[in-house]
Amino acid sequence: MNLVLIIFLMVILLLSFVIIIYYRKINFYKKNFIKIDDILKFNSIKEEHIEEFTREFKSVVKYLLNEKRNLIDSRDELERYKDELKKTHNILLSKSTELEYTNNLLEKRLTNISTLNAIGKSVLSEFDLNKIISIILDAYVVLLGISKISLYLWENKELVNIANKGDIDYNEDIEIDIEKYDENIKGIKLYNIKKEYLEIAHKIKSENEKVYISEIKMKDKELGAVFLLEENISDKKIGIDMETASALALYVAIAINNYIIYVDLSEKERMEKEIAIAAEIQKSLIPDNLKNAFGLEISNYFEPAREVGGDYYDYFISAEGKFGVTIGDVSGKGIPAALLMATIRAILKTLSYYENLPNEALRKLNEILMTNISKEMFVTIFFAIFDTEEKKVLFSNAGHNPFLHYNKKTDSIEEVKVKGVAVGFLEEYEYSLGEIDIGYEDIMVFYTDGVTEAENEKRELFGLNRLKETLDENKEKSAEEIKKSILNEVFKFRGAYEQVDDITLIVMKHKR
Known part of the structure; x- marks a missing residue:
């Protein structure tokens, strides 16, 4: 103007x-x-x-x-x-x-x-992948005027075709040379196009089409790519709007990444709920503190390294009415270990009503589990039955830690051992039977390797010798006080270093 x-x-x-x-x-x-x-008006004109x-x-x-x-x-x-x-x-x-x-x-x-x-508000507020994809494909049609679109996402290190818009034929048999430059395949703000994207571009485009590849990427996280196909018209002055296509790809990346995070969080939340339920079930399977039974002063402790542990202990009454105890450690941690522990507990609970000898109970348990346990899993168990009338302990061991016996009469501490492999290792294995006498104020300590293998920041182990020393220093105390003293020493030794294994501890003091 x-x-x-x-x-x-x-x-x-x-x-x-x-x-x-x-x-x-x-x-x-x-x-x-x-x-x-x-001048001309003069009648007479003079020379001048x-x-x-x-x-x-x-x-x-x-x-x-x-x-x-x-x-x-x-x-x-x-x-x-x-x-x-x-x-x-x-x-x-x-x-x-x-x-x-x-x-x-x-x-x-x-x-x-x-x-x-x-579109951003719509797609970023959506957590249904099918709806997200539908909104995205429609957006490309509306904003870019593209009628043929193919969306590929990475799943387990493979590119998977998630959705298409328009009639797209994938030609698997076409021979392609990735190294050869093709002016009809271009990247949208993408200078080094991945080999996998180039292969797909070659296989989905026809001879008279151009393909624009828009990578879906969130920071360094590669999610996939959108392939935009349009007719290759030589006199067409203006191609697709690269800025809009690039902005759309960013919204796609954010939306899909949000969906992945949402799924992961949902799965994590579901797992946390399942773990919480499993932890509650496991706690319900752990017996209450007996304190006293059959002339034995009893104190126990159970603390899994995670919400759900693989350690196990239980008390029972045998077929002959004798008091028994089992303590075990399932390989692995978490829900699989806890499920196997619960299975073993149920089997041993049943076997204890019919078998009076610990080694026979372990043999039958091994026989049952060999065909129902994965090769990667096994369980160590120590099985003991107390004959308080005869003042004897009958026991059998399936690869578990030996228990400690403090003999009041001789004022000595002994590691009580008997050979045996973990349940689930060998078929038709015959477990050995051990026997010791117990007297008044004798002490027995059963434990899992979470006690002796507790680590400090120097990666040193608490060890069996420290356990013996702690027992020796507190042998005149009650079962409850001995248990507390052992745990205090373990925690003091471990310091700020995290608990890496389940801890189970049972202290029994004979009072007859």
Whole structure:
């Protein structure tokens, strides 16, 4: 608008200039011709008048010739002005067309930005993958005018075709040369296109199509790619809007990444709930503190390293009415170990009603589990039955830690051992039976390797010797106090270092 006004003013000034020139000329002619006319009015013309007339005439002629030249120059100048005005007019028309195109382009981009924001709000608030994909594909159609779209995502290190828009044929048999440059395959803000993406691009495009590859990436996390196909028209001036395509790819990446996080969190939440339920079930399977039974003062402790542990202990009454104890450690941690522990507990609970000898109970347990346990899993168990009338302990060991026996009479601590492999290792294995006598105020300590293999920050183990020393220092105390003293020493030794294994401890003191 300002440029048109300037040109109009220039034309007005030019016309004014021409009018002024002509006005001056008219005045000159009028003045001089009046003077000549005055001379001619004399009836008698004198010689000096003729000379004056001649001079005036020559002066007028000279002036007229000069003015003629000026008029010619003015005409040429006006022609130049005309040419310049024509050029300016053409430039203004061209600029006006460019401005109109730019304005339309800006309006389109503003519309696209507004649409992108709406799509972003919609897709980022959605956690259903099918709905996310549907919104994304429709967005490419609306914003880019693309009718053929293929979406691939990485799953277990493989590219999987999740969805397509339009008629896309995947040609598996086509021979391709990845190293050969193909001008009809381009990356959207992607300079080093992955080999896997190039292979797919070659296999989904026809001869008269172009493929634009838009990578779906969140920081360094590669999620997949969107393949946009359009007809390869040679005289097409404008291709797809790269900025819009790139912005769409970012929304796709954020939405899919959010979905993955949502699924992971949902799975984690589900697992946490299952673990919490399993932990509650496991706690319900662990027996209550007996404190006293069959002349034995009893104190126990159980603390899994995770929410659910693989350690196990239980008390029972044998078929002959004798008191028994089992303590075990299932290989591994977490829910699988806890499930196996619960199975073993149920089997041993049943076997204890029918078997009076610990080694026979372990043999039958091994026989049952050999066909129902994975090769990666096994369990160590120590099985003991107390005959308080005869003051004896019968026991059998399936690869578990030996128990400690403090003999009050001899004032000595002994590791009570009997050989045996873990349950689930060997078929038809015969377990050995051991027997010791117990007297008044004898102490027995059963434990899992979470006690003796507790580590400190130097990666040192608590060890069996420290356990013996702690027992020796506290042998005059009650079973409860001995248990607390052992745990205090273990915790003090471990310090700030995390608990890496389940801890189970049973202390029994014979009071008859």
